[in-house]
Amino acid sequence: MQTTSEILTALQKVFPQEKLKTDVECCVRYSSDRTELSSTSAAAVFFPDNNEDVIALVKLANELGFCIVPSGGRTGLSGGSCTVQHEVVVSLERMNRIIAYDDVDNVVHCQAGVITQNLQQYAEQKGVFYPVDFASSGSSQLGGNVATNAGGVHVMHYGMTRQQVVGLVVVTGEGKLLKFDKGLRKNNAGYDLKQLFIGSEGTLGIVTEVLLQFVKKPAKLSLLSGFDSFEKLLEFYFDLRGRVNVYAAEFYTAFCEAKVLSRFEIKSPLVKKCPFSLLVEFEDTEIATAMVSELIEKYQPIKSVVAVNQSQQKSLWAVRENISDALTTQLLLKNDIAVRPSLLSRFLTECASDLRNLSADLQLAVFGHLGDGNIHFNVVVEKNVVRTDQKFIEKMKKAIAGNLLVKLEKYHGSISAEHGIGLLKTDLLAKNESEEILGYMKQLKMVFDPKGVLNPGKVF
């Protein structure tokens, strides 16, 4: 077993200084994602320019026995790109070229370091649409989106990143280059191995190129409606989605909105305080608009606003897009779960009651992607005990996680709808998944990364 300094010396012999950074500032910056769960800093940060660089690094890792953490925009919320044992971080940020665009088949071929929002803007310029969108699109990268199978606000209509991917190029944990780059919508020639890398959180391979399918740009309008009960909000939404094309359906509570308004210079678009807000994007047609007016008349929300231009649209979405950042202080627990939308009301009522029984100091801050039942389930401590009473915090975290797991089992839900497992939920996965399924997952890891050089400690 070589020491870290011996490994660095070996790497410095192979790679020039501009590709391999070892200064403390850089190593600390690239050692964590939004969770800040890293327990060590990176030994070095490697910035490849091409596939050959990535292959060379992975082969060296196998030979010398060091580990690698693949890193995208580090916007992850599960600790997937955090370092835990002085690994070498490989950042794809210099591989940020859009390689080719086929405007007949609407397929774009990109390097993995392209920022998600840059691809959205590129699609816009070409008069088409890239539907994967979420609040961190301005920093996340396509490789990170593939590795986490990122979702976002349009999943209910267009699916997750997986549904947009028509090709990948990957360097496996053994350093082999796998090219699934035909860009085909249909390809049933044997096992579709590329699917295994989507959502694998950098544990099976490093994604270096991505081929994605653009879609026709939809004409859509945004509607924000406030309701006095969650049940009424759901009734309105279920009725709406049965009648018109809905591209996005998000919800948040007055508690989440208050946190955003107190932290950022954002105004409430509804003006009145509404216990529950529903934000939808629906098709911009005369029939759909008439239908929405009819439903507003029928369900009588406290207040409704429709955005007809881009600036109104932006202000309607401002609260929703800033909730994650607004909740970071006094946050006790962050979960990203899914249950079927039809079961959400019962599920959340029972979770709120569990929480009240634990402590009066705890507040449920729920919001998220109602359309596909993906709820960001956050627990906030209202009093400032986060820093002072560690014993209380640990006890509560354990109890809340235990209660949540029981409820998710009861309602056949998922412990991770879109943020993955990373470091954060390894315990939950072990408890939530059967031994048989976990066994096959571990065997897959052995197939693509037999020496375990990629992203140690993540997922399992």
Ligand SMILES: Cc1cc2nc3c(=O)[nH]c(=O)nc-3n(C[C@H](O)[C@H](O)[C@H](O)COP(=O)(O)OP(=O)(O)OC[C@H]3O[C@@H](n4cnc5c(N)ncnc54)[C@H](O)[C@@H]3O)c2cc1C
């Ligand atoms: C405010 C906010 C809102 C968010 N909203 C959503 C949302 O609505 N939906 C959603 O799905 N996510 C959301 N996220 C989470 C996050 O943005 C996504 O998971 C995103 O896809 C991560 O991309 P990244 O490039 O930042 O990856 P990173 O955070 O850098 O990495 C994530 C994982 O992917 C691996 N990885 C990164 N690049 C590669 C690569 N090239 N090859 C192999 N593995 C790689 C890492 O090792 C890690 O395991 C949100 C995050 C924030 C901060």
